[in-house]
Amino acid sequence: MFLKISIFVKFVTTNTILYLKPNHKYKNSYFFLSLIFAIFLLMGAVSCSTTKYVGDNEYLLSKVSVKVDDKNISSSELNQNIKQQPNIKILGIWKFHLGLYNLSGKNKKKGINKWLSRIGEEPVIYEDYQTQRSKVQLGIYLRKKGYYNATIEDTVVFRRKKAKLRFKITSGEPYRFGSIFNEKAALPRNFISPYQNIKEISDSSLIRQYLVAASVNSKIKTGQNVDSDILGKERDRISKLMKNKGYFNFSKEYIHFMMDSVGKDHQMDVFVGIKKPQSSNVERKYRIRSIIVNSDYDPKPMLLNDSVYLSKLDTLNLGNCQFIYTEKLNIKPDVIINSLGFQPGSLYNLSEVEYSYRRLQALNQYKFVNIRFEVDTEAENELEGSLNCFIQLSPHKRQAYTVELEGTNSSGNIGFAGKVNYQHKNLLRGAEILDIRLSNATETVKSNDNRNFFSKEYGGEISLNTPKFLFPFLTANRFRKKYNPKSRLSLAYSYQKRPDYTRTQADASFGYNWRSSRYLTHTLNLIELSFVEVKNLSQDFIDDINNLYIANSFTDHVISTTRYSLVFNNQNLNKLSNYNYLRFSFETAGNTLNTFDKLLGSKKNMDYNDNGELEGTYYDLLGIRYAQYIKADIDYRYNWHLNKANTFVGRLFMGLGYAYGNLKVLPFEKSYFSGGANGIRAWQVRSLGPGSYSNDEAVYPNNTADFKLEGNLEYRFKLVWKFEGAMFIDAGNIWAISSKDDRPGAKFDMKNFYKEVAVGTGVGARVDLNFILFRLDLGLKLRDPSLAGDKRWIIGNRPFSFSQLTYNIGIGYPF
Template identity: 25%
Template sequence: MKSLINRIYILVAAALLLLSASCSQTKKLAEGEVLYTGVKKMKIETAEGVKLEGAQSSAISSPLSYPPNNPLYAPYVRSPFPVGLWVYNWNIKKEKGLKYWLYKKLAKKPVLISDVQPELRLKVVDNAAKDYGYFGVEASYEIIPNKRNPKKAKISYHVNIPKPYMFGDIAFWGWKGRMDSLLQRTKQRCLLIKGTEYSVYAMEDERARITQLLRNNGYYYFQSDYIEFLADTTREKRVADIRVALKHGVPAIALQPYKIGKVELVLEEPDQSGTPDSLSYKEINVKYMKPLGVKPKVLARSMHLLPGNTYSFRRQNRTQTSLARLGIFKYTNVDVTRTDTAKTEEFGKLNFGINAVYDLPIETEIELDVSSKSNNLLGPGLIFSITNKNLFRGGENLSFKLNGAYEWEVGDKQGNSKSGLINSYELGVNVALSLPRLLVPNFLKSTKDFTERTHFQVGVDFLNRHTFFRMISFTGATSYDFQSSYRVYHSVTPLKISYTHLLRTSSEFDETMENNPAIAMSFKNQFIPSMSYTYTYDRGATSRNPNRFYWQNMLMSAGNILSAIQYLSGNHKGEGKTIFGNTYSQFLKVTSEVIVYRKLTENSLIATRFMGGIGYAYGNSEVMPYSEQFYIGGANSIRAFTIRSIGPGSYHQKSDNKTAYLDQTGDIKLEGNIELRFKIAGDLNGAVFLDAGNVWLLRNDSKRPGGEFKLSGLLKEIALGTGFGLRYDIGFIVIRGDLGVPLHTPYKNPDKHGYYNIPKFWNGLAFHLAIGYPF
């Protein structure tokens, strides 16, 4: 009965919405009110030789891009179904019932021409143009009534941008003594350059540079507001000479440099337990509760504020950052007090009190997930980890991680009634030690204050694929992570050794390997001694530039050093070399990925990704190990296809083949994605996406016809899919659901020819439930 009532409510609601389609959108407008229906035309003309760049163009067009009700492509196109306005114009007589509930949920107040305030918007445009040096902007607007309904109107804007003013002579004015010396000594770093376009933002950057310079040279109390710019435009047409001046009335304490006096570091236990004690190390007084939870030399390495030194904001920031990077403190606070000094003394003194509160030393984490794979396996996975965050009293992290997964077959396409009993499982243990510094010779260490960590890791993993195989894998690795600048990250793995060993195989698996020799070689028992380097450039979004650019490149080499050692030892065989009686892999692998986020409006952006990779096995190997081969499809790839369900090239297995996913890998990968992300309501966001890509083989494989990479016919071998998705962002986690729709498969379909070769639309849909964004 309850289900029937719910259906009736839905039908009634749908009927009410259909009836509202005939309602007027302007029914409740008062006399003189006009509904704003968007921008008819936005004409922005520039003087000869003037070209507005991205930020300049956005600053001028954004104030005019006010969206109307129910925008489809703001501010020009509205949705043909302005449901919010239709519902707003209902006659609500009772504040109860379904109709009133719908009204409260769906009604949207009309956006009026008076709300838009076009005159005010043109003034905002004029001010924005002045910020970039375009003085004397000519702007106008026109209200264009709707021919059928005069209570509706659009707005057209016309903006004429003149030639910009240029920076002329730049001079520092009104600075005295030590301040003036500092500015003159660093004048070549001034961000205001003669002959470049006048810009308020360049002056703000110069103000920040000067403030940072002074605060790093003792002027603790100096603020950017104490700097002003005086422009003189009388000397030459459209040229502004700039004086960078010190304001009048700046407090005396801001004009005096300071040295560091006493430095006290207080280490607090969360529960205040222990016996109070203190020690002095390199003139720093340390107060703590016995026993001391961190080595004094580790603290000294993190302390950059030393008594007697000239105060530097950079050193203060480095001190707090270094203490935080140890990973053993919950938070740190810095308290600064000024001491009374004689007026004749050039420098004042600042005493520093630093409070650091210990975090809990042991951290545990449990992660549970459910996976669904293209081979009809479904099941839960569990990861349990425990970490000691201060193993040797120096911020060293020792973690133990246990992982397990269990899967069962949920859809046997051959009609086996016992398919639900077929199961697979995976068990693993991993031990990792992470140090908050680089364990390298001193001459390789950087003096820059960026994140540095050294990692050691060993692990073992047991994998059981019921009716196929049992495999055990061992892994050991050493790696270094560090930064060379605020945007550039490096990861170097000088040594990683993996060993895989098949414990048992089934007759079905053996038959598959016999029919696919190339795949069989990738599954054989082998060592993988490798080294790799990853370079990452990440220009994050800022208020000035909201567009993020991310570029990551990885180079991996396996077996080459070992092969060279054996060659120098007299083993000149090109293949068949072994270590401990097992063949080792030899290959090179390169990958590159570019991600760009371009913000469109406050609530929408375009995210694009392009990635490619190539791997080449040689010498001691004919194919790369299976774990290093490329695959495509799935929740974070081409979402119209399940993982490992397409490729290599135009090769295709029958859909009822359980082992099809084993040979749908390749040596080359190309993939491109573009996604429009937008806010729907509250924490609910939407996306429309287009994905394309495939994997290929470098060498011809007769068992996988059509898999080899060739330029001829390449476009036809790129799978294409589209779709839409919902993302629920609850802050610390994003729950994502994507419905993919295939448009083109790289293989031929006998039931449908041409480029759009999907025979049945509904049979090709793929739904993915995932955590986080795909890229």
């Protein structure tokens, strides 16, 4: 697939040049804009005959709009209630999919006509019946949101076989929640009838008392619009509250609301009612009597009551916990017990059951987890009932071997890698997961003279993940129970060979990860220790980094860091919707080692420059100088889902690293760079900045710095089959903050840094095969900070040539 994409790119580029060269001399950069404009005209021509398959007395629904006079009403939710929507548009104007359908012939059952009609979109014909249905649905929605007096008018404009539909909504004053009553005794006279009163649970019942005590958490607030969705959330809250108090048989069907607006100005008083249950079991609390865990559950023979399967089962009793297994209990019982939020003797609690589901699934031992409860009628009494808990666990295979061939995208450089993975999911019978990975990767990197060279990397990693919170002299039971942290130990080694240098790196790390909520993930690496050796520097590379400050980042060094990162991601993988992604990371390096060296009175080493002059002193670890710095960065992304074919994605990144003490320069692998397939795509990777600095003579681009600011905006749209298109604009740069960095124009200046912001734009194509996405981006510089101040905007200042376009081939979306 990658080879096919490469051939396609070459074909398009070659044919475009052959077609244009005889007729154009590219006198100015407006040619590129003219070319883009011509392409859009051509694309528009494909879909200009949008009414080709619109019959007589029919009209193509070309536009639907909703105008509402209350900004508090969600326009997107209103649109979801409209039964007919126009054909999908790309770029807001281009009905590409309808155009494909219209390219087909009348016989839709044969050849290319069948294919075009299948991948295209049939014209949406206006129907008055659907308009009336939409009006009814909009009215229902508005009443659900408290707008009982809203009026809806529809207007249709017919012109040239096209119909434009507009809904005008006059919302009127909404009804709001007034007083909220949780007890019958607090109700005003005649709020409910004597018959209704008899049907309600009494104020003296524990259920009603729990409701009153927890009313501070009510979803219904005085002054809010009357909203059926809020009432639904309140029912869910009360139902869960009661189940958490031990009422196993309670359900939200017992909860209802009575509202009264008589004599009130657009207000409704609310009584939170709970129907008196016919069965006494609903008002009875239940306690867990026993727990039965089937750790080798196989649903098929169990349901068929297979005697052979049942004969292999054995049991182990630990108090009121029973474990059922075949042949051998492969996981220690305490691992299961510690993953449960409840124990024998505890009251039934729905939140603890949900917690237990999450903990058991997080062990990564089971492909199926089910927890169910059965009432034990023999053990219950007048006050409390009894439950037997049955936990069914279907285990994964304990060991797995995989061989992978994959595309790689490292710092914007495309390549391929082969990996051999071995995984043991239960190494010590405590749900410990052992991973052993061996890899061999080759990447193609472009030099500044447009020659490609290969970077080869060999490596291996061994890691051990355990569900236990391993921390010396600290059990942290409350933290462990609430957040379920996992501990991870890893060792890794990599060998990288490039034409300009060879680098080896040995790493060891130990840390934790946990979730504090549905969307928040934390990672804390207490120690990350890296030994980096750089050798075989080519003369060209040495000449490129003649700046001593930069050269120090390519010397042998040790990095000892403590790193914390926080990730917020509210993406719903099961539903296309808007979502936010935020990653914050902070790390500090060398401070612990430096403190020990000072306390122990370790001897310092002398640091001399190339002229034999004393530059300073430093400590070492095992004879290698260690780095000392702090670093923080933040990465925010917003995905705006317009419809099934159109998406906007925005990204903002800011990062800062400050080196001091033992090594007053950020190590190369910790420095920031820009450009490439995942950055500002109009520049090749590591070729932009810092600031207005330019080193065009460098054979191998390796521009790095201490501070990075970057913003990206990308519009993505679906085309046909697995193909997608994109348009983007990128802006940003990197800057140096150290006074020792004397590269001209590299230093960050608060008053003038905005003048050194690079801007690039471009278009892209993607092939989404579900398991992998191939990407081609074509970038064009709009503003180049390396040029003189009055020449930085490219448009109108530089003749255009195709050599100014930057191709980026990547794996996966850029962000």
